Amino acid sequence: MPVHKVRPDISVLKDSLEVPGIGHLPVNSFVLLAAQPVVIDTGLGLPDRNFLEAVGSVLDPADVRWIWLTHPDRDHTGGIFDLLDAAPEARVVTTFLSAGLMSCERPLPLDRLYLLNPGQTLDVGDRTLTGFRPPLFDNPATVGLFDDRSGVCFSSDCFGGPMSSAELAHADDVAAVDVEELRAAQLLWATVDSPWVRNVDIEKFLGTFQTLLDREPELVLSTHLPPAHGITDSMIDTLGSAAGESAFVGPDQAALEQMLAGFEPAGEERRPAPGTPG
Numbered sequence: 001m002p003v004h005k006v007r008p009d010i011s012v013l014k015d016s017l018e019v020p021g022i023g024h025l026p027v028n029s030f031v032l033l034a035a036q037p038v039v040i041d042t043g044l045g046l047p048d049r050n051f052l053e054a055v056g057s058v059l060d061p062a063d064v065r066w067i068w069l070t071h072p073d074r075d076h077t078g079g080i081f082d083l084l085d086a087a088p089e090a091r092v093v094t095t096f097l098s099a100g101l102m103s104c105e106r107p108l109p110l111d112r113l114y115l116l117n118p119g120q121t122l123d124v125g126d127r128t129l130t131g132f133r134p135p136l137f138d139n140p141a142t143v144g145l146f147d148d149r150s151g152v153c154f155s156s157d158c159f160g161g162p163m164s165s166a167e168l169a170h171a172d173d174v175a176a177v178d179v180e181e182l183r184a185a186q187l188l189w190a191t192v193d194s195p196w197v198r199n200v201d202i203e204k205f206l207g208t209f210q211t212l213l214d215r216e217p218e219l220v221l222s223t224h225l226p227p228a229h230g231i232t233d234s235m236i237d238t239l240g241s242a243a244g245e246s247a248f249v250g251p252d253q254a255a256l257e258q259m260l261a262g263f264e265p266a267g268e269e270r271r272p273a274p275g276t277p278g
């Protein structure tokens with residue numbers, strides 16, 4: 001996993017996943033070098049990913065004091081138990097609901113939890129982190145955060161967008177993406193990840209952006225977007241326009257069968273004809 005130091009105190013651990021028909025979805029996690037170091041989300045759990053190694057390229061994992069789990073979806077929990085093992089002093093900052101959802105598969109140890117709701121704060125030595133509920137989310141346990149010292153916003157799934165290539169998904173700055181392409185990608189992701197936006201009361205929905213408007217973060221770090229410098233207003237404008245958009249509808253069985261049929265010739269080639277040696 002490539003690592004990009006986006007600020008002296010913040011590193012992006014980059015990863016991405018190709019979603020057929022949608023694009024290359026960035027799946028970032030972050031290391032915040034506060035006096036008490038914080039890891040924000042823990043990436044994909046795929047066997048070829050070594051999350052601890054990526055963390056270890058920034059700091060000794062044993063020094064991690066907090067693991068802020070924005071929500072317990074599987075693209076955020078990949079390295080969490082390895083990191084808990086490697087960082088004996090670390091506690092998982094998350095919600096009661098998140099801990100409950102984790103317990104459906106593998107419970108987080110209760111004595112390693114720190115339960116924090118939107119609006120509550122965490123003192124990490126040299127700064128305070130403030131939890132907030134991002135305007136868009138796909139899991140009711142979601143809590144993003146503001147670093148009150150740097151002003152950076154960690155927005156979890158919100159502001160995400162699938163990219164047209166793995167290279168763009170791993171870009172150091174989303175400015176590498178064409179403005180219109182970015183807008184379309186973020187609107188698509190809004191309807192994929194938060195299909196409920198089609199039913200919202202527009203005034204109330206726009207009101208959920210107020211915390212972001214008040215804080216005016218210069219840098220937004222989404223799990224599912226390259227780092228976004230200086231474009232918070234336009235990204236808010238994009239997501240605000242998602243209200244009432246039709247929900248994404250994925251491929252159905254007929255489409256899957258068509259896709260599989262498209263794979264068959266290659267499969268046939270690999271399969272030796274009956275009686276063929278070797």
Ligand SMILES: [Fe+2]
Pocket residue numbers: 071073138139157
């Ligand atoms: Fe999610």
Ligand SMILES: [Fe+2]
Pocket residue numbers: 073075076156157223224
């Ligand atoms: Fe996610």
